[in-house]
Amino acid sequence: MKNCIACGMPMKKESDFAMGDPQKDYCVYCARPDGSMQSFEEKKQGLINFTIKTQGLEKSVAEKAVANMMSKLPAWQEYFKK
Amino acid sequence: MKTKRQVQKEATRLHILETAYQIYAEEGFSATTNQIAKAASVSHGTIFVHFPTVENLIVCLLDDFNAEINGQLHGLSEKNEQLETFLEAHINVLIRYEAFYKRLISEVNSLPQEAKFVFINMQSIVSFHFNQVIERCKNEKTVKEIPMHIIFNSWLGLVHYYLTNSYLFTEGSVLTEYKEELICNFIKLIEK
Missing domain, CATH: 1.10.357 (Tetracycline Repressor; domain 2)
Structure with a gap:
């Protein structure tokens, strides 16, 4: 089983993969409408908005939690190099 | 292919995590690494080979x-x-x-x-x-x-x-x- 390189979601079924393509390393939620993977900024903003919407967190807390999560995902390693 | 040493290292790491899970569930997060090492039957130093700090372990x-x-x-x-x-x-x-x-x-x-x-x-x-x-x-x-x-x-x-x-x-x-x-x-x- 693969995990999405951009958000960590497990990808088990074809419908979990971007464009329903099991060859892809990212999931349907991390793909743009044309099938390409969202950029770092797009993904980050999307996750921050989602965290605020679903958990009601204060913006700066949501930003830090999202940064913590993204720093552990293969797709975004270059953005967190010290 | 992983070497025997790598496989052993991963197994020890997993064993420490599983033991820490049990100890923290029973004692809370104030439990010490000494307690975890004892329960896992590894030396105290072994914990820090795999996890540099308690924070990292948690x-x-x-x-x-x-x-x-x-x-x-x-x-x-x-x-x-x-x-x-x-x-x-x-x-x-x-x-x-x-x-x-x-x-x-x-x-x-x-x-x-x-x-x-x-x-x-x-x-x-x-x-x-x-x-x-x-x-x-x-x-x-x-x-x-x-x-x-x-x-x-x-x-x-x-x-x-x-x-x-x-x-x-x-x-x-x-x-x-x-x-x-x-x-x-x-x-x-x-x-x-």
Whole structure:
């Protein structure tokens, strides 16, 4: 089983993969409408908005939690190099 | 292919994590690395070969826990299942890890900052699936127009209250005993 390189979601079924393509390393939620993977900024903003919407967190807390999560995902390693 | 040494190293790391999980579930997060080493039958120094700091050990443990929860909840919200089915699945996952989760929610405020962020991300996994179910219910106009974060936090608040005060309700597994009551009445609160 693969995990999405951009958000960590497990990808088990074809419908979990971007464009329903099991060859892809990212999931349907991390793909743009044309099938390409969202950029770092797009993904980050999307996750921050989602965290605020679903958990009601204060913006700066949501930003830090999202940064913590993204720093552990293969797709975004270059953005967190010290 | 991994060398025998690498396989052994990974096995030891996993064994330490599994033991830490047990010890923290039983004793809380103030348990010492000495206790974990003793229970795991490894030297104290071995712990720090794999985890440079206690904070790193806790964060790695919570990361693994997140992955476990993620794997178990995944797919539930995409099968057009009912709100009740999702809430039941959430509680069933928590029952599986009840002692550890209870410690975690009781002590999260005193954990290192990074562990707190991992905890938020753990709830994000749940809220991701929960949100899909609620969005569908809202489209079908079967739940009230309440903001998603209030619905989610109310559910978590209810579950966490019973867990952290379980002594008020039972000597056994509070989630097992009160699962049906919590689910049924939570749905009554938010349904139209």
